[in-house]
Amino acid sequence: MLLGIPVDLxxxxxxxxxxxxxxxxLLAAGTVLLVGFVVAASQYPGYSATTQPxxxxxxxxxxxxxxxxxxxxxxxxxxxxxLAAYGLFRSRAGQLVAAAAGVTxxxxxxxxxxxxxxTGLPHTIGAAISFAGIGVTALLVAAGSVGPFAxxxxxxxxxxxxxxxxxxxxxGATPLDVGGLERIVAYLGLxxxxxxxxxLIGSDSTMAGPS
Numbered sequence: 001m002l003l004g005i006p007v008d009l010x011x012x013x014x015x016x017x018x019x020x021x022x023x024x025x026l027l028a029a030g031t032v033l034l035v036g037f038v039v040a041a042s043q044y045p046g047y048s049a050t051t052q053p054x055x056x057x058x059x060x061x062x063x064x065x066x067x068x069x070x071x072x073x074x075x076x077x078x079x080x081x082x083l084a085a086y087g088l089f090r091s092r093a094g095q096l097v098a099a100a101a102g103v104t105x106x107x108x109x110x111x112x113x114x115x116x117x118x119t120g121l122p123h124t125i126g127a128a129i130s131f132a133g134i135g136v137t138a139l140l141v142a143a144g145s146v147g148p149f150a151x152x153x154x155x156x157x158x159x160x161x162x163x164x165x166x167x168x169x170x171x172g173a174t175p176l177d178v179g180g181l182e183r184i185v186a187y188l189g190l191x192x193x194x195x196x197x198x199x200l201i202g203s204d205s206t207m208a209g210p211s
Contacts, residue, residue, distance in 0.1 A: 015090070018090035019088075019093070019200050019203065020200070020201055021084075022084045022091055022197075023087075023197045023200025023203075024197065025083045026101075026193050026197030026200065028197075029080035029197075030197065031194065033073060033077045033186075034190055036069060037054060037057065037070075039069055040057040040065075040066045041057060041066070044056075044057060044066040045063070047066075049183065050176070050179045051172075051178065052178070053178055054183065054186060055112060055116070055123065055127065058116055058117075071114070074109050075109075078106055078108070078109030079110070081105020081109060082106040085102030086098070091200075093144075094141075097140045097141055097144065101133075101137050103129065104136075104137060107126070107129050108127070108129030109126070111126025112127050112130055128164075131164040134160055135158070135161035136157070138154070138156050139154060139161075142154035149199050152195070153192065156188060156192040157192065159188055160188045160189050163185040167181045
């Protein structure tokens with residue numbers, strides 16, 4: 001026993017336990033991001049969800065409260081995604097699914113939090129990995145699964161990638177402007193992350209992915 005916790009807990013956890021771990025942390029990551037964006041924006045007087053990107057909440061020009069919340073939210077959510085990736089790997093959900101989720105969180109989300117907009121390339125790479133990574137992960141889950149959620153995952157993953165490509169090419173050249181178009185990309189990804197988390201928590205069998 002260590003602080004009242006059996007030291008062999010990890011050994012005795014089965015695939016269902018790891019699946020629950022993955023689902024819970026994915027659900028938590030999606031919730032943290034969504035609520036964090038709203039709270040950070042509330043600390044930024046004059047912030048425009050239409051003309052400013054989400055990352056402006058953590059930019060050097062943003063108020064201190066907004067910066068701190070945005071940075072913390074991205075790092076915490078990235079860590080949760082990394083933990084979810086571990087749970088996916090141990091639950092036999094597929095090595096590619098676990099790897100894609102891990103890279104999306106640890107490399108993508110954390111980089112967006114640690115490197116503000118003003119850093120240029122590091123921030124852009126992190127954002128691209130975050131957006132594209134969720135879409136790719138969704139398609140990998142769809143490829144290795146059966147049932148209604150496989151279809152949902154395929155549709156949402158495809159929409160996520162299409163929206164990301166549109167955002168990368170068009171930026172502010174639409175009536176939605178840069179902020180509105182980016183939110184379509186971000187919220188599609190958040191919807192899928194939370195949906196997949198819920199499916200994993202409630203599933204009686206492993207949602208698979210290609211190995």
